Amino acid sequence: MKNDKSIPPEPEGFDMNICKLVEEFQSEEKCREYLEGLRWPKGVECPRCHSKEIARVKERDQFNCNACQYQFSATSGTIFHDSHLSLWKWFLATYMMLEAKKGVSALQLKRTLAVSYKTAWYLCHRIRNALREQNPLPLRGTVEVDETWIGGKARGRGRGYKRNKVIVAGAVQREGALRLQLIGHADRKTLHRFIHQSTAPDTEAIYTDEWPAYRSIADHDTRHETVNHKAEQWVNGKVHTNTIENVWSLLKRSIIGAYHKVSVKHLDSYLDELEFRYNNRKNEWAFRDALLKLVSAEKLTYEQLTNGKSKKTSDGAKNAPRHKTALSQAGN
Numbered sequence: 001m002k003n004d005k006s007i008p009p010e011p012e013g014f015d016m017n018i019c020k021l022v023e024e025f026q027s028e029e030k031c032r033e034y035l036e037g038l039r040w041p042k043g044v045e046c047p048r049c050h051s052k053e054i055a056r057v058k059e060r061d062q063f064n065c066n067a068c069q070y071q072f073s074a075t076s077g078t079i080f081h082d083s084h085l086s087l088w089k090w091f092l093a094t095y096m097m098l099e100a101k102k103g104v105s106a107l108q109l110k111r112t113l114a115v116s117y118k119t120a121w122y123l124c125h126r127i128r129n130a131l132r133e134q135n136p137l138p139l140r141g142t143v144e145v146d147e148t149w150i151g152g153k154a155r156g157r158g159r160g161y162k163r164n165k166v167i168v169a170g171a172v173q174r175e176g177a178l179r180l181q182l183i184g185h186a187d188r189k190t191l192h193r194f195i196h197q198s199t200a201p202d203t204e205a206i207y208t209d210e211w212p213a214y215r216s217i218a219d220h221d222t223r224h225e226t227v228n229h230k231a232e233q234w235v236n237g238k239v240h241t242n243t244i245e246n247v248w249s250l251l252k253r254s255i256i257g258a259y260h261k262v263s264v265k266h267l268d269s270y271l272d273e274l275e276f277r278y279n280n281r282k283n284e285w286a287f288r289d290a291l292l293k294l295v296s297a298e299k300l301t302y303e304q305l306t307n308g309k310s311k312k313t314s315d316g317a318k319n320a321p322r323h324k325t326a327l328s329q330a331g332n
């Protein structure tokens with residue numbers, strides 16, 4: 001029976017599939033155990049006093065700290081805790097979000113999980129927020145940079161700000177990671193700042209199109225080469241921006257296909273989701289790593305979300321509000 005060619009190989013680069021998900025996480029108990037292992041890989045620890053003298057209160061899924069008497073559970077203090085949603089629904093939603101190349105809409109989750117639209121919407125946002133890369137490593141090697149307009153008609157660069165549109169800047173390392181950011185203007189200052197924030201100082205090469213704002217990005221250890229799209233030149237030897245162009249088409253298809261309409265206010269969280277999916281495309285532990293991020297994530301209340309004050313903009317000291325410029329420009 002070995003090497004039966006009729007059986008398709010497991011999809012590469014993903015540690016989870018729907019059958020495994022049902023087998024391994026069909027009960028609250030199993031999900032809870034898994035989260036416990038992720039949260040305390042070296043044994044349960046009191047979140048309050050960090051003591052490891054813990055008594056397990058099995059029938060209530062709780063722990064009792066012998067040192068400070070604090071009672072807690074595997075989900076205490078995590079985004080799962082105040083949620084009325086079963087853990088397996090969180091797991092399933094996370095799986096669906098990672099697995100769908102073009103993303104999952106709140107409407108789709110509403111149907112699959114049999115929850116209200118509001119619950120599904122809030123769930124999506126909390127997952128995306130948790131998936132956000134907190135300390136992204138700088139890109140190096142060969143990096144493609146481009147920017148695109150989202151909302152309204154196809155890309156119309158250089159025609160000034162348009163109220164119903166926002167601009168997304170993207171940088172992608174060849175065979176490497178992706179960084180996306182909402183920007184207010186596609187001007188030289190903004191794009192140069194984005195490139196300096198996303199790439200290492202000794203990045204070998206930066207490939208862009210001929211947009212003048214990218215000029216002079218080169219320095220003594222970084223080449224800058226361009227392809228001239230206006231002259232229908234798409235590839236010039238190794239110089240092209242096809243990788244980042246592919247990301248744009250993925251982003252646009254997901255906005256049209258899965259989300260139908262993305263409000264400007266929440267676009268940054270869709271970018272976080274896309275980034276996570278892209279940057280973990282070869283990570284065979286993507287599902288585990290996503291849950292690890294969820295169990296370690298800061299809470300995000302419904303009010304923070306709907307007031308447009310997500311965690312990342314409310315505590316500016318810790319995380320600079322990376323999308324603030326564009327969000328205020330967009331006027332909602």
Ligand SMILES: [Zn+2]
Binds near residue numbers: 049069
């Ligand atoms: Zn304690």
